[in-house]
Amino acid sequence: MFFWGTVFVFLFGFPIVGILCALQLSSWLGCELSARGASVCMLWGWDIGERLYVYVIPMIGSLLTPIALVMGFWDVLLAWAALVVLLHMLWRNNVKNANSTL
DSSP: HHHHHHHHHHHHHHHHHHHHHHHHHHHHHTTEETEEEOOOOOEEEOOOHHHHHGGSSSSSHHHHHHHHHHHHHHHHHHHHHHHHHHHHHHHHHHHHHHHHHH
16 A cells, blocks of 8 residues: 555656656556647546646646645545545554453
C-alpha cells in the first residue's frame, strides 16, 4: 500500500516524469490534453481529464509538477495519507497488545 502510493507520487510528482506519465495515461485512455482545455477522459467511470489537464498548463506542469500533483490529485493524496496513518495506528495497537500478553 505504502509502496504504490510512493510510486504514484513519484510518477506524477517529479517534473518531467509527471508530464510524461500524464500524457501517456491520457493517450492510453484515448483523450487529448492540450492548452485549449481538458477533454473528457474516463477512467473507471470517472472523468479525470481536469486532473490531467493541470500537467499541460504552462509553467505549472513543467516547472511546478509537485504543485500540479496536489492541484490535480489532492483528494487521492489525502485518502492515501489517511489510510497509511490508520494502518500504522492499527499495527502499533496490535504490537502493543501482543507485547502486553507476553
